[in-house]
Amino acid sequence: MKGLFELYRQQMKTSFAAMLQYRAALVIWLISQVLDPVIYLVVWSTVSAASGGEVGGYTRGDFAAYFLVLMLVNNITYSWIMHEYEYRVREGVLSAALLRPVHPIHADIADNLSSKMISTPGMLLVAVALGFVFRPTFHLVPWAAAAFIPAVALAFLLRFLLEWTLALAAFWTTRVSALNQTYFVALLFLSGQVAPLALFPRFVQAIGAALPFRWMIAFPVELLLGNLTPPQALIGFAAQAAWIAAGLVLMRFAWRAGVRQYSAVGA
Amino acid sequence: MRALRLMWTFFRIGVMGEAAYRVNFVIQLFQSLLGLLTALGGLAVVFTYTDTLGGWRPDEVVALVGVYILVGGVIGVVIQPSMEALIEGVHDGSLDFTLTMPEEAQLLVSIQDVDIWEVLNILLGFGVLGVALSRLGEQVGALQAGVFALMVLAGGAIVYSFWLILATLSFWFVRVENILVIFQSVYEAGRWPVSLYPGWLRFGLTFLVPVAFAVTVPAEALTGRLTWQTGLGAVGLAVALLVVSRIVWRVGLRQYSGASA
Amino acid sequence: MVGPQAYNPLLMSTPAIHLHELTKVYTVPEREAGVAAALRSLIHRKTEDVRAVDGISFDLAPGEVVGFLGPNGAGKTTTLKMLSGLLHPTAGSLSVLGFTPWKRERAFLRQITLVMGQRNQLVWDIPALDSFELNRAVYRVPAADYQRTLHELTELLDLGPLLKKPVRNLSLGERMKCEIAAALLHRPQVVFLDEPTIGLDVTMQRRIRTFFADYNQRFGATLLLTSHYMNDVEALCRRVIVIHEGKLLFDGDLAALLQRFSSHKTIVVQLDTCPDTLTGYGEVVSCEDGLVTLRVPKAETSRTTARLLADLPVIDLTVEDPPIEEVIERVFAQEAE
Numbered sequence: 001m002k003g004l005f006e007l008y009r010q011q012m013k014t015s016f017a018a019m020l021q022y023r024a025a026l027v028i029w030l031i032s033q034v035l036d037p038v039i040y041l042v043v044w045s046t047v048s049a050a051s052g053g054e055v056g057g058y059t060r061g062d063f064a065a066y067f068l069v070l071m072l073v074n075n076i077t078y079s080w081i082m083h084e085y086e087y088r089v090r091e092g093v094l095s096a097a098l099l100r101p102v103h104p105i106h107a108d109i110a111d112n113l114s115s116k117m118i119s120t121p122g123m124l125l126v127a128v129a130l131g132f133v134f135r136p137t138f139h140l141v142p143w144a145a146a147a148f149i150p151a152v153a154l155a156f157l158l159r160f161l162l163e164w165t166l167a168l169a170a171f172w173t174t175r176v177s178a179l180n181q182t183y184f185v186a187l188l189f190l191s192g193q194v195a196p197l198a199l200f201p202r203f204v205q206a207i208g209a210a211l212p213f214r215w216m217i218a219f220p221v222e223l224l225l226g227n228l229t230p231p232q233a234l235i236g237f238a239a240q241a242a243w244i245a246a247g248l249v250l251m252r253f254a255w256r257a258g259v260r261q262y263s264a265v266g267a
Numbered sequence: 268m269r270a271l272r273l274m275w276t277f278f279r280i281g282v283m284g285e286a287a288y289r290v291n292f293v294i295q296l297f298q299s300l301l302g303l304l305t306a307l308g309g310l311a312v313v314f315t316y317t318d319t320l321g322g323w324r325p326d327e328v329v330a331l332v333g334v335y336i337l338v339g340g341v342i343g344v345v346i347q348p349s350m351e352a353l354i355e356g357v358h359d360g361s362l363d364f365t366l367t368m369p370e371e372a373q374l375l376v377s378i379q380d381v382d383i384w385e386v387l388n389i390l391l392g393f394g395v396l397g398v399a400l401s402r403l404g405e406q407v408g409a410l411q412a413g414v415f416a417l418m419v420l421a422g423g424a425i426v427y428s429f430w431l432i433l434a435t436l437s438f439w440f441v442r443v444e445n446i447l448v449i450f451q452s453v454y455e456a457g458r459w460p461v462s463l464y465p466g467w468l469r470f471g472l473t474f475l476v477p478v479a480f481a482v483t484v485p486a487e488a489l490t491g492r493l494t495w496q497t498g499l500g501a502v503g504l505a506v507a508l509l510v511v512s513r514i515v516w517r518v519g520l521r522q523y524s525g526a527s528a
Numbered sequence: 529m530v531g532p533q534a535y536n537p538l539l540m541s542t543p544a545i546h547l548h549e550l551t552k553v554y555t556v557p558e559r560e561a562g563v564a565a566a567l568r569s570l571i572h573r574k575t576e577d578v579r580a581v582d583g584i585s586f587d588l589a590p591g592e593v594v595g596f597l598g599p600n601g602a603g604k605t606t607t608l609k610m611l612s613g614l615l616h617p618t619a620g621s622l623s624v625l626g627f628t629p630w631k632r633e634r635a636f637l638r639q640i641t642l643v644m645g646q647r648n649q650l651v652w653d654i655p656a657l658d659s660f661e662l663n664r665a666v667y668r669v670p671a672a673d674y675q676r677t678l679h680e681l682t683e684l685l686d687l688g689p690l691l692k693k694p695v696r697n698l699s700l701g702e703r704m705k706c707e708i709a710a711a712l713l714h715r716p717q718v719v720f721l722d723e724p725t726i727g728l729d730v731t732m733q734r735r736i737r738t739f740f741a742d743y744n745q746r747f748g749a750t751l752l753l754t755s756h757y758m759n760d761v762e763a764l765c766r767r768v769i770v771i772h773e774g775k776l777l778f779d780g781d782l783a784a785l786l787q788r789f790s791s792h793k794t795i796v797v798q799l800d801t802c803p804d805t806l807t808g809y810g811e812v813v814s815c816e817d818g819l820v821t822l823r824v825p826k827a828e829t830s831r832t833t834a835r836l837l838a839d840l841p842v843i844d845l846t847v848e849d850p851p852i853e854e855v856i857e858r859v860f861a862q863e864a865e
Contacts, residue, residue, distance in 0.1 A: 032451075133465070188305065195312050195313075277662070280654065367613065367614065367637055368667070369634040370634075375666070525618075
């Protein structure tokens with residue numbers, strides 16, 4: 001355990017130092033993560049204005065609150081690991097990771113977290129600034145607000161685990177972009193990034209309940225906004241735990257299979 | 268003339284290079300359809316709760332989506348791959364090869380890479396556009412089609428200049444590949460009529476990242492919303508940006524080759 | 529000053545390449561390790577000046593084949609980039625075929641070519657022949673000339689079976705041959721070669737050297753070749769220019785350089801233990817754990833090797849050329865005298 005902590009610390013130090021070299025890149029990532037929620041926020045605000053001030057129980061202020069919190073949660077849970085693995089396999093640079101006596105997922109998590117240390121505070125600032133523009137209305141509930149922290153942490157773990165496992169598809173095909181995109185489209189709709197899940201037709205919500213996406217982003221958001229009852233929150237945590245467990249099994253299996261499959265591409 | 272013949276040569280090479288990967292056709296088709304699905308899915312949800320969006324009727328927004336896909340294809344066919352190749356060329360030094368060639372460097376780097384499968388998006392965009400316009404019951408006359416084409420050209424020129432300026436930044440800054448992500452994500456905003464966005468955002472989407480000129484303005488031309496001021500402004504801006512980007516390119520080259528300021 | 533100036537009757541005519549006090553200074557950011565320094569560098573970037581090329585001068589006559597030697601980072605590639613118009617010099621003057629390279633005039637670019645080892649200009653996924661078409665279009669080579677040159681290059685480089693294969697399916701050596709052909713399709717008068725044999729196996733290196741020697745014979749092109757392999761230069765060049773830390777150390781006859789500064793060979797012998805005395809075989813440079821390094825005059829090499837093998841319980845023995853750095857050290861040392 002101590003060895004793992006040390007590994008994380010060192011990995012994050014190197015990632016951190018490397019990152020500070022490239023100030024421009026950080027700003028650019030932030031911008032792209034801000035724009036999507038803002039776009040949908042604007043669209044739904046327009047719809048609610050045209051529909052007598054509210055849509056499905058969400059007022060303009062509610063939409064603002066929803067999408068701004070979503071922006072933050074998305075940033076916290078975000079990873080680029082799928083693109084990263086496509087790159088690694090394509091360039092044949094995986095060998096170094098394979099030779100290490102530690103599971104490579106740790107280095108990747110550390111890398112991800114160290115970039116969040118910069119981007120998340122930045123995102124928070126942007127969200128606050130946008131709050132002045134879009135005037136969100138919050139109905140905070142103390143226990144839900146407290147439960148938000150573990151919910152977000154679990155959401156990050158879940159999302160990273162699943163995306164990391166999916167990233168391993170790069171071992172079998174260099175054409176992972178199609179797979180990645182399918183994943184992102186499903187994620188887009190079913191994690192609540194297009195609209196609060198309650199606004200979707202019943203059958204879509206039913207599909208979404210069977211998939212992990214809701215627990216990656218929408219669940220923590222709904223929790224913080226005070227839209228969930230305690231039983232619903234418990235179900236949410238249980239779902240997160242279950243999907244994480246399933247993810248761990250899948251990940252181990254996929255990694256072992258992937259290593260066997262691995263052959264350097266692009267010598 | 269010569270530039271066109273050179274472009275044709277590069278295009279042929281691009282086709283040859285890609286034709287080797289037939290599976291890319293399927294993948295691109297799949298991705299294009301996914302993109303369309305995303306756009307239409309979003310529209311479907313939104314329009315269950317309202318009849319118009321910022322004054323645009325549903326089929327008009329579908330037409331906008333058609334233009335969005337079409338222009339996306341135009342950008343993706345040659346502008347985006349070439350500019351990405353330019354940035355890579357700065358990194359791995361292969362730009363040096365281009366610079367020792369006895370041709371206008373800006374031309375060479377602008378047409379050096381072709382993604383032939385993006386033509387699928389151009390076709391798909393036209394298809395969606397056609398369906399939307401027929402559902403609207405609108406007849407598109409020759410004049411309107413001409414203005415539309417002109418707006419697409421102006422938008423394309425504006426986007427090209429924008430990309431060139433961004434790509435040229437790689438002469439000064441190292442990790443500029445992410446700058447390409449910025450356009451792709453900001454371009455997303457073009458799926459919706461720019462008039463929806465609050466003033467400051469609309470300004471950004473018009474003058475900072477020229478999405479409005481790329482997508483909304485041509486769509487306005489087709490749905491009878493285009494004012495002559497906007498049309499004229501688009502053409503004027505296109506010309507101005509072509510000039511500015513050329514200047515930036517030349518300054519960037521001087522920087523790359525270590526000429527004193 | 530520098531070593532003996534090359535006596536070259538060809539220089540009576542206008543030089544193909546002319547450099548005078550050419551200088552290139554780079555400003556590079558520098559930073560110490562550690563997170564604190566990283567944060568500090570966010571606000572204030574420290575820089576330092578690197579004199580990559582420091583006032584070098586030489587002339588090349590048309591048709592000469594000259595080797596440009598030096599260790600890594602000596603300034604060879606920087607000089608070549610300035611000569612091909614890719615870099616602006618900081619100071620000094622230069623001209624190639626009467627042109628100022630950094631002006632990048634079309635007429636100039638059409639007459640030169642730059643071949644860089646391990647760098648690709650060929651399009652990856654298509655046969656080399658198709659990439660050649662691109663160069664043909666860009667350099668505006670007339671169809672008849674193109675066919676003739678292609679035929680000759682195919683013959684000289686043995687390209688026949690390679691041209692129709694996608695470049696990504698070629699081995700490194702085959703790819704290099706195609707890259708060279710692509711670079712020569714427009715029959716340039718001046719050819720800049722930047723480490724053309726780096727990373728290639730010994731056989732391929734030799735083939736490429738032979739090719740360029742033939743090419744120079746046939747077409748009379750001026751060749752300027754940089755390398756940190758002595759062998760490249762020995763095979764191709766009568767004249768060498770040695771550069772070290774941006775400054776010219778030697779410009780003259782290769783034979784003279786070798787004679788004077790590379791007159792010794794290194795013999796490395798692996799024994800069980802270091803013997804107490806080891807005289808009579810040559811200068812003992814070092815002995816550690818039984819690994820003896822000897823420095824012997826070239827003429828004595830085979831005799832000394834035979835004696836070592838006969839007299840001592842040799843486990844392993846290798847004969848090496850002194851590394852280029854050593855040769856240069858000696859040139860440097862000679863300067864100091």
